[in-house]
Every structure is written in C-alpha cells, then in structure tokens.
Amino acid sequence: MSTTVLPKPPTAAPPAISPRQLSAALPGALRGLDPRRLRDSPVMFVVEVGAAFTTVLAILEPSAFAWSITVWLWLTVVFATLAESVAEGRGKAQAASLRATQRETTERKVVGADTTEVPSSSLRVGDVVVVVAGETIPGDGDVIEGVASVDESAITGESAPVIRESGGDRSAVTGGTVVLSDRIVVRITAPAGHTFVDRMIALVEGSERQKTPNEVALNVLLTTLTIVFLLAVVTLQPFAVYSGAPQTLVVLVALLVCLIPTTIGALLSAIGIAGMDRLVRRNVLAMSGRAVEAAGDVDVLLLDKTGTITLGNRQAADLLPAAGIAPEALADAAQLSSMADETPEGRSVLVLVKERFGLRERHDLAGAELVPFAARTRMSGVDLPGRRVRKGAAAAVTEWVRSTGGHASDDVAATVDAISASGGTPLVVAEQHADGPARVLGVIHLKDVVKDGMRERFDALRAMGIRTVMVTGDNPLTAKAIGDEAGVDDVLAEATPEDKLALIRREQEGGRLVAMAGDGTNDAPALAQADVGVAMNTGTSAAKEAGNMVDLDSNPTKLLEIVEIGKQLLITRGALTTFSVANDVAKYFAILPAMFVVAFPQLGVLNVMHLTSPQSAILSAVVFNALVIVALLPLALRGVRYTPASASALLRRNLLVYGLGGIIAPFLGIKLIDLLVTALGMS
C-alpha cells in the first residue's frame, strides 16, 4: 500500500466518446434492437413498436414525411441501444485483459505428502497447490505456508509487487496474479468460474448487471408515464375525429414517441453501467449495484484512524529541550540516536532535525556502534567513543539515566506528562559522557499526523448529512485529541472488532445506513453487517467475502469517493428524468398546433416557435427527441456534476439546470432543426 495522501480521482473526466468507440459499439447496438432485449425498458419498447408500425404505414402509403418520421423513430431506438452498447464497451477492453490471466496451466497439487501435476481447471475448493517464482497462481485462495512477493498488476494496475504470507491479514491471493519470488502453498477457496477475476469480468462487462432498487422504482414511474401518454394519444383520435380533424397514424405515433420519456428511457441503463464503470476506474469493485446505491444513502461512515485519517505512523512533531539544554544539542543527540532506528518514527526524527536545524546525514561517525531498538530495553541509540546517546520510552530512558547515577529533572517529567495528555507519544533523549552520570537532554514529541484536507472533506460530508466516526485502538484521550484535530463527528476509542459490530448494529437499529472499510479477518463480521463494506484488496479472503466492495488500491479513504459516486448515480437519473418530462411542454407547442391548425386556424397562435409547416414541426420534434439522446449520452456516462452540499441546495441547482433547462432547451432545439429541415427542403 503506497498511498499516503488523498489521491484525487485519477480519471475524473473519462475520455470523450471517440468515433472508434461508436463504431465498435454499433454491432452491440443493433443486437439490442431485438424486442426481447428491449422488454426491460418499456419506454423504448413502445418506441420500437411505434417505429415498426410506421414502417408498415410508410410502405403501404409512401410519402417523404412518413419515411422521414419512420427513419427518425428507428434512429431513436438505435440511439438508445447504442448508448447502452457504448457504456458496456468501456468495460470490454478491461475484461479482455482480465481474461488473458485465465490461462490453462499445469499445477502441482499437494496430495498427502506428495504433489501431482494437474490442469488448473480441475482444481476444486479445498485443494492445496504449490506455486513458485515465475508461476501464475491458479485460483483465489489463502497462503497456508511461506511468504512471497506477488505481482498483482493484472488486476490492480499497480506495478509494485506486494507481499503475501501465511497467517495474518495478508494471506489472500488472487487467481491470475504472478509469484515473483519464493515459494508459497495456497489453499484454493473459490471454485473455477466464480473467482474474483470472473466476478470482475462480469462486472466490467455489465453482463450480470441487475437493476438496482431505485432504478427499478424509476422504471415503474417511467412505465406509468408511458401508459398515461399512450392513453392520451390513443384517446386523442376519437376526439380528433369528433372535431373533424382526424390524424394520420404516423402523426399519432410521432406524438406518442415525443411525449413518453424517451430521453431517460434510452439512457437509464447506460447511466447504471457507467456508474459501475466509474467505480472500476477508481479500482473499486462493487459486488452488487445495490451496494453502490446504498453508498449514496449512507448516514454514518466508520473510518479507521490509522491509514485513513492519519498517515500510517506517528511522526516527530517537536523537540522540547530540558532546562538548560540548547535546542541544537538536543537535535544533535536526537539525530544520533535515530541513526539506528529504522522505524518510520525514527526516520521522522531525522526529517524533523533536517528541516528545523539543517542537520544533514553525518559522515563523522567513525567508530560508532549503533544500538538498535530492542523490546527488552525499549531504547535505541548509538555508542560513540566516549559518548553514549539513547532515545526511547520515557520510563525506559529515565531508568537508564538513574542506573548511571544521573537523574531526570522535574521539568522533563512535566513535559512528558503534557505530551501524553495531549494524545502524543513522548520519546526521551539522554546522553552519557564517558562513564559519568547520564543526563536527559529533552523530549521528542511524536504525534499522529492527520492527512491534508481531511477536515474539509469531513465538513463536506457533514453538509451532505453524513456523520463520520473515527475508530481506533487508542485510549479515549488520544482518540479525542486526534478526532478533534481531524474534525470527525465522533470517535470510538479502544475499539475491539466486537465494539465496531455493536456500533454498526446500534446505528442500523436507528434506521441509519453505515459504511466502513476493513481488511482483517476480525473485521469480517462488521464488514458483513455494514450496508456498505469496503474490503481492502490486501486483506484476508474472509474480509473480501464479507464486504460488498473491494478496493484494489487498498485505500480506505476511497469510501468518500464511493459515497459520491453513489449519489452521482441517483442524481444523474433524477436530473435526466426531470429533463425528459420538462421537454414535453415545448413538444406540445410544436406538435399540437401542427396537428389541428387546419381544422382550427386559431390554434396557429400556439405555434410560438413559428415553425415552417405542420409537417416540418412534427418532424423537428421527432428529430430533436432522437438527437437529445445522443447529446446527453456523454453526460449520462460522465454523471451529473456533483459537489457536496445540502439537499435543498442540490435540489435548487438541479431543478434550475435540468427542470428549467429542460423546458427551454427544446424550444431552441426544435426551432433550429425546423430551420434546417426547411433549408433542406424536406418539408
């Protein structure tokens, strides 16, 4: 795991649709015209039936108008299937590279004390295989023996190898990844065809896409609108006949298609596929669309402190000299004592003295003997000729000073206590010249460093109505200090896995949705209980099974982006539905006067767009209706712009843009198309 600072979405703006993409999607689009495949989208099904109907009519009574309408109705359907096909196509390339990892290989299966060679496809759950450097791991499993570096770039895109070892939280290996060094024994945990890579392929191709709850609900509403307008148009003919202005069936079909919500109907599944695609682009695999939608509804975020809110390790933040000691002297000793300290904390001391005091790497250490940190002494340091420097936990160093006959001054003890009280960790630095009594030089203040920008992000989440809870094993005092600095709403200190689970249950009983990230086996119950459980790819297979998403980058901060993607998905659907319905106002002004102006000339005043002729007006509305699908496809794929804000502010903005915009845009669009149609002499 190499991420330490918040990664910005690497592909915030996915590439625009290229002509090549379109042509690649065309075969899929034409296959999509199969009525059986359109049944899932009642709106587009009605359009296709209408198009087929006008085709027959145009053949029976050919006219330029009937054929123009027919062609554009078919184009409307094709644009819809094309949208879906383009959305699916974006995952196809990724699926192909994933498939390449699924080669048939010969594996050494462990049977009793021996190994036999078997084809990889014959492996079953529970089988144990040996994989050595240079070989591909045949399936998902747990390392039960050995440690190896593994190249997982095929699935994560991250070229740096990762360590996989038996036991602990890094035991899971994924089929299709390559062992670079050493030898491991793997127990297979997933049957062929149901491995992680299989699921990934299905996911990125969208082949197993199931409609999410809100999508289903929206489809119900769209179907209802379709039925309402079907009724309105079917019953219009008797009224028209009564009024002495019977309409041709071509015109009625054109009116129907313009009124039913074709824009959203055509783009609905593309929006869903693109939403999953956006997650995949951020290296997150959602096992169900339901989880993505739930992410948009999340009320509480449980975030682990370490690695999510703070940088992975504590860092030296300050040097506090003891009374009568020059800061430079303390810095010098601190640097010396940290030379042997390979821990991140030790390195952070070197960084601090370099920044504060300009102390660079030293080359004057001839005869120096490094004393590495030992659990027994709880100190590290260096022995120079005639001088010994030590650094370590306050109690350990004080004890060492006493043992040499020295004593720690009271002000040092006070400093140590103050640092502890503030949630930091004090490291005491002492030195001994020759065999004299050692003396304390001062204290290094180690503290958790909150990642940049966390407070702003939590503020944004709060504006969205999401509460953040920091989970840490620290004591309550330390936890609260860091929580306050990071700006979280609540902290869960001294947390055990059971505490986490209990907290999730408590929130859920209050009707709230909870999201969390985790990697360890002991996180599995909580991951399973959470509404959105994001497992780290570095984690155990138990965790990955329990969660409903896996983050291939193993970056817990991703939760924030997942929430935003979930919301964006819903907003895009809602915005385009509003746009689609609002469009109808202008279409009425185009089509109704055109239909009845002959019988009732006074209706001509409703032709506010001054469209050239009744036929050009109807054709223009149909053409606009078809083209708006193509025009909005990039938006459907990209998602509506989303900035965290209160619900009212979001609604106001989207109503203004997509509601009011949806009323105005077609007036301009239809007028423009009418001018073109007229210029081309098609009317």
Next chain:
Amino acid sequence: MSTTWTAVGQIAIVVLVLAVAHRPLGDYLFRTLTSPRHLAVERLGYRVMRVDPDAEQRWSTYLLSVLGFSLASVLVLFGLGRLQDRLPLDLGMAPLDPAGAWNTAVSFVTNTNWQWYSGEAAAGHLFQMAGLAVQNFVSAAVGIAVLAALARGFARHGTDSRVGNFWADLVRVTVRVLLPLAFVAALALVAGGVIQNLGAHTEITTLAGGTQSALGGPVASQEAIKELGTNGGGFFNANSAHPFENPTPWTNALEVVLLLLLPFSLPRTFGRMVGDRRQGWAILAAMSTLWVAAVGLLTWAELAGPGLVPGTAGGAMEGKEVRFGEAASALFAASTTMTSTGAVNSMHDSLTAPGGGVALVGMLLGEVSPGGVGSGLYGMVVLIVVAVFLAGLMVGRTPEYLGKKIGRQEITLVALSVLTMPAVVLVGSAIAVSVPAGLAGQLQGGPHGLSEILYAFASAGNNNGSAFAGLTAGTPFYNTLLGLAMLVGRFVPIALVLALAGLLASQRKVPEGAGTLPTHTPLFVGLLVTVTLVVVGLTFVPVLSLGPVVESLS
C-alpha cells in the same frame, strides 16, 4: 372598478375566515381521530354494528370495511330510489329507472353527487333525507377515514401494517365533526333565509302575475352538509343558484366558506398526526397556491375575459344569478371545482371559454387543491410522493417522505393511483364522442360540445359532481358510464392509498438528517405545484386543446 373590488373583498373575507378557522378545526379533527375515548352515543353505535372500535385493522381489513360499507350504502340507495313510490313522503314521485337509480346511488356514495335528475322533480323527501342526506355525511366521513389511515401509515413504524379502525373513524368523524358543524351551519343558513320544512308544493303568484308551483323541504339541513362534506348534490336542480338554497350574497359567502372549510383544515390535522406541523403548512401552501390561482383566473375571465359580451356588458352575466354577480359566481365556481364539491351557483356551461376551462382544469388536476374532504389531501400526498421521488433522486438519496423510504412497491401504488383518473376521464370521454348514444346528449356540437362531454367525465372521474349543463346526461348510456367512472375514480385510489398506508406502517423510520430533503420549504412547495400541473396536466393538454383552448382562441 367596483366589481373588481367586490371580487377582491369577497375573496378576502373567505380567506380571512378560513385562516382563522383552519387551525382550531384541524386540531379538533386531530383530537377526534387520535383520542382513545369513546362517547356514549358512539358506543351504542358500535354495539349495534357489532364492532370493536379499539381493534386495530390491517390495511386490507380496513379496505374491506370501506368497500363493504360502501356496497351496502349503494344497495340501500338503489333500493330507496327504485321503491320510493311505495315509501312514505314520496310526494308522488315515480321510482327511478334502474340506470338512474344506479347512477344516483353510486354518485352519492362516492361523494360525487352528480345529479342527472332534477331534485324537485324526481326525489321524494324520504329519499332525500334517509338516502342522499345520510350519504352526504358518511361519504365525507369515509374520505377523512382513509386520510387518517394514510397519516397513521406515515406516523407508525415497524407495525404489522395496522392503520386504525374504519368503523371508529367513520362514526367519530360523523358524530363529533360533521353532525355538530352541519347543525350550526344549517342554523346559520336558516338565519340567512334558506328554507327548512317538510312542506309539499306551494302555489305562488309571481311578480309577473303567473302562477308557479314551488317545492319546500328540509333544504337548510341538506345544504349545510352538501357544502361541508364537499358533496354538492342540490336539493333543487338549480342547486346553489336556487333562491331557497342560497338566497343572498351572505349565504353565498357562507356556503363558499363551508365547502372550503374541511379540505383546508385537514392539512393541519395531517401535520399533527405525522408529528410535524410544518408538513401540514407546506401542503396547505401548495393547495392554497393552486386555489388562489384558479380563483384569480376564473374571476378575471368572467369580469374581463375575451369575447364581445363581457367587453360591452362589463362582465359575462349569462347563466349567473343577478343577486351574486360575476365575481361571487367565479369564486364559487373555482371553489366548487377545486374541492370536488360540485355545487354550483351559476351555470358552468355559460362561463366564458377560459373560465370554463379553468373550472375544467381545476377538476382535471385530480381534485387536490384542496380537493374533497379527505380525498383531496390523500390525493395530494400521492402527488407529494411523486415529487419526493423525483427530488430525492436529484439530491442523490433514496427518496423518502416523513421518514419513510419510497421504493419500488410504494412508487408502484402511487403511480397506479395517479394513472387511474386520467384513464377514467380520457377513456370515458373518448367512448362518449365515438358512439351515437354519447353524441345524442349534446346540446351543441363543436369544441363546446367536446368540453361538455369532457367536463362530465372529469366531474365523475374526480368525484366532483358539478355539471357543465348543456349535456343531457340522464340517459341510460351516460348514467351507466358515468356511474362506472365515479366508482373507479373513487375506490381504486382508495384501495391503492390504503395499501400504501399499510406498506408505510410496516416500514421502519429513517431518521431525519442534514442529507434529508426537507419537504416543508417553499422550494419543495413550488416543486409540488409544478408536479401537480405537469404530471397531471400534461395528460390532458391534447384534448383540452380541442375543447376550451380552441373556444378561448375563437
């Protein structure tokens, strides 16, 4: 300018009275629907009906009770109509024909009160009092009962979909609310000059010297509940244009207040039942916006509307009572069509083309602003759910209203409910203009004839009951078809709303957070009004363009 000021003054008085009265009345309704205590007279009623008023019903049982009660009511009315010549107080009236009896029975049970007959020429006193007047009370009570069940659906959570007891709701609303209010209102009307007796025909000599046979009767008592229960079925054919029903401008203003009183008070009740008064205010605001717009438009159309006659005469007086004038007629017309009352104090057929269009659209919006007692509000809640669904998606959360998530099942019920009325109105009108039996009833053809037929089905499908006149609807064809329209328009939404109530009552509550879309803000009210106009209105634009729109542009 004086007529304009009269109009403004009348509207101001009505608004003022409603503004003062809706809070205490809404609170009183809240207590009525939620109190655990029973009155002695109510206990007696429960014993007679053999029901346990404290037994909570699931939505399905509640619905069966509504349907059973309504079916029994239809049968009783049908019997009274068919047999009235053999019953006392018949005034020598002939029995109603089967189609007519069916139509009238359905009409009064569904709170529509569409009248194909002339009250004074077809209905005896017993039929009027024991049949029609009783239904005026209980059909209104049924509407409030269904609303109460829906409110409980929102207020309760995690129950096994129990939404109250229909019999308790029915009896309480009748005994504690409708009867006392109607009693007081009837006294006020009598004081204002409305007649109340059991008299038969009286020969009177008119100013012109001719003789006329005038029918007396228990008019004031029926008039009170006719308006209060948003029923609208007049004792006389001329309805509230008849001087015995509505003699003076004062009784006219009182009647307008009465028919708006309960529909405008119920949002308060709803808000208190769901535990958030602000929601009640928001609904009230949306309803008021549409009502004020309709009153304003209709008043404008009648005072200064297009056409030669209003221009020269200073207003369109045809079909209006001189004692009320254009403004009071317009106020009445807008209020009666927006409340599903359907009483009239002028002939809507004679409204100006845009004025008639407003009256028609008032009904076609689904009678939600403020709509009939109970039915207007539950209809509005259905539209709120649609608005919340769209808005919820646009703020990136699973839509929720009053702490209840709007998922697939909820939106299905709501969508079907929204679909019902347009289906009834459009299909019914389309059949009527396509068959000779339908066209035979027309007084005149052309766009106005279309408006008449559309108006009849809009009135029936929305349980309004007002007539455009002009259309001879007393034929077996219209009686049967309009009866069906009333039945479907009333009970299909009731069934769906009660199913929704049950579904909501079994849901867990989602706590309100900063991410929850507030549904009490002006922004949401604006969205709700737009959804009402667009979602419902767009359906009727094509047919309206051939009727009132063509007429208005002539």
